[in-house]
Amino acid sequence: MADKRDYYEVLGVGKSATDADIKKAYRKLAKQYHPDMNPGDESAEHKFKEATEAYEVLSDSSKRSKYDQFGHAAFSNGGGGAGGFDFSDVGDIFGDIFGDFFGGGGGRRRNANAPTKGASLKTSVTLNFKEAVFGVEKEIDMVISETCEECSGTGAKKGTTPETCPHCKGSGQVRYNQQTMFGNITSVKTCNNCSGTGKVIKEKCSSCRGTGYIRKRKKIAVDIPAGIDNGQSIRLSGKGEPGTNGGPRGDLLVTVYVKPHEFLERQGVDIYFTLPISFAQAALGAELEVPTLDGNVKYEIKEGTQTHTRFRLKGKGVPHIRNAKIRGDQYVTVVVDVPKKLNDKQKELLKEFSTTFGEQVKEFKDGKKKKWYDKVMDAFD
Structure with missing residues (x-):
């Protein structure tokens, strides 16, 4: 020894x-x-x-x-x-570790007739910017399996019923004894005669062809919570494929895609917006009308405000998805919008103004494009 x-x-x-x-x-x-x-x-x-x-x-x-x-x-x-x-004493652990080698299908044995949850389904929905911020209910059109009405889900022809499988006696599994170099090992396989259901259908239902289910187009209402962001998903429990042997239905996963806004940009729960102002407003100060998702609000800027100055509108951002009562903020950056078209009087006044600073100016031909601020306000109106 x-x-x-x-x-x-x-x-x-x-x-x-x-x-x-x-x-x-x-x-x-x-x-x-x-x-x-x-x-x-x-x-x-x-x-x-x-x-x-x-x-x-x-x-x-x-x-x-x-x-x-x-x-x-x-x-x-x-x-x-x-x-x-005797190596046959370790058959159980072999079945646990080497199920595939010995015909056990891998992993621990389980009852083939046990209730099994149905498969999950995936789909997507597209929202506009405001729908994602404040939430919305959407209706999704899906093709999904439903219990066959003709056979009530049995898969058997009307007037008949599935019979107990004679090979596995209804268990859905058959046992095999194998003699190996390590001794006699018992393994369990899914019954080939009934595919593990424990039942045999001699006359199949003509509507579902023995599956017990038929495919139907169905409309499903999805409650989109306020604050959801692009790429996030919603899980609807019990809206997926039906389970087997009385198991529950699977889930439906809905991925949300959000269209970008023309002027607003979202970062987390905060909104960012660029507001064009005139030189006079920046120099003298002004009460501005700022577009937000809740409507226009007034904000007063001080005289001498520089271009790219940023101010905050508290609580005008996106609701937190877990608590819609709490909202982010909206950050507004003001940018001085230089006019592209002036009349003669305006030009003369600006020339006189520039001479007080000792500046030299030169005139350029201008186009007829609509002012940026006007385009922004038109979009919100």
């Missing part, structure tokens, strides 16, 4: 390791050295057998107690370890 490695050393755990620690360590080694993962590698096969032997002893409280007391000598007469244990 001197050539045998310590079982705790093999699994890489201490003597105080819990059952969960031992199982976790074995899972890791089994995945790494399993022969199916390392075909033709004798070293990997040896390490796999060594780890499996260690697990078989340490995972059993009785065997572990004997091993802790007597070491490998406790099993020198074939009572486990040293090649005397």
Whole structure:
């Protein structure tokens, strides 16, 4: 027995390791050295057998107690370890780790007839800027599965009913015993005869062709909350595809796309706006009429206001999506708008004004474009 490695050393755990620690360590080694993962590698096969032997002893409280007391000598007469244990004892963990290799479908076994939630659906909706800020109810047109009225969802022809599958006796699963190099292993597969439903339909419904569902176009109302932003999604529980075996419907995920505003820019819950003002307003001060999403508001600027000065309109921004009573702010940047067309009298007055500063001016031909401020006000009106 001197050539045998310590079982705790093999699994890489201490003597105080819990059952969960031992199982976790074995899972890791089994995945790494399993022969199916390392075909033709004798070293990997040896390490796999060594780890499996260690697990078989340490995972059993009785065997572990004997091993802790007597070491490998406790099993020198074939009572486990040293090649005397039965590899079929670890079939359950093989099924957990290597379900695909042994026909178990991977992962832990579950009842094929258990209620299963339906698939989730995805769609999108486009809003204008103001709808996203203040919220709106939209109606979405969807094609979705509904219970077949002809067969009431059974999938069987009217007047008939599905029968219990004779292969799996209604369980939806069949068991197979496989003899492997590690012993006899029992695995579970989905029944091919009934596809795991446990039922067989001999005469299918002509409307749904045995599925129990038909596709229908349906209108779904979506309540868009105030403050939603471009790219965010809304989850509507129970509005997706129907579940199976009495399971709940899936969900509907609605992604929101927001059209940009012509003059306003959104950053989070704040709104940014550029307001053109005249030179006279900037120099002498003025009471401005500022467009906001709530309508026009008045704001007084001081004389000598410089271009690109920014001021804040508190609470004129976007509502917080989790608390619509709290709103962001609107930041307004004033930019001096130089007039492009002047009459003769205006030109003379400006020349006289410029001479008081000792400036030299030159006239240029101007176009007939509409003033920026007028375009802004027209858009809000």
